[in-house]
Amino acid sequence: MKVYEKNNSVILEGITDFDPKHIFECGQCFRWHKQEDDSYTGVAKGKILNVKREGDTVYLNNTNLEDFNNIWFDYFDLGRDYTEIKNILKGMDEYLDKASDFGWGIRILQQDGWEMLISFIISSNNRIPMIQKAIENLSKKFGKYIGEYNGKEYYSFPTPEELNKASQEDIRACQTGFRDKYIKSTTESIVNNKDDVRRYINLSTEECLKELLKFNGVGPKVGDCIALFGMRKYDTFPVDVWVKRVMQEFYVNEDMSLPKIRAYAIDKFGDLAGFAQQYLFYYARELGIGR
DNA sequence: TCGCAGGCCGAAA
């Protein structure tokens, strides 16, 4: 892969296993929006970025080499060999073979743990457009104005201290619904205890999940998502309705409970469970499997 | 209309 900077863009030539649609629509993030030219614009780490792919070239627009090296290389998990991951998964069974071909360009973003914590609390029993709207509202009300890109204003996700200024009513006014009390309680707990969820990255997967489940509004599925998408715990397997459907379609009985499906998958896919989950989720949702 | 959506909480079995 050749990397160079040109006109406020960083260009990645000859890149493999990278597709914006697959990355931004496989269920791991909520702040990236598709543009008219099929590129995606979003906010991460307090920066606005636009991502576009043409063949085996990826354009990271509105950035420079310094930010690429300090931020985006890790954010897009570019140090990991996804070709190898897919090869191992393909060897496991025909369903993963198909699913990893279908979502060939998926990468698990290394997102901020705190943002994942609040985002996935909002995701419970909710729809994706509503989740996106609520996160957008919280950012606009309590985050910082970052700037404008293509005529649209962007705001950073609020820090724990910034969000702690919001009352429960303020939070509900951002369209969070009944999850307002969970967000308030979780934010308060973090600020009052001077906790930093980034330290959870250093914990074992088991310890990490145990800590996450202490927060109000975080159950098994939400905890798994935060651990996988925000804490680099790749040996977890979040079971949402789509994953449940695809697992029941291909692997297990119709009546198997969620915790048992999770245990089955972690046992079967091991250290690559999180990656398998992403390929299976994207495959199931795009094709409407089990509906 | 009313069920339901990328679940969780608290109570009850």
Added chain:
DNA sequence: TTTCGGCCTGCG
């Protein structure tokens, strides 16, 4: 330990 009802909100 596992099961169940209720829940903001907006869409089909």
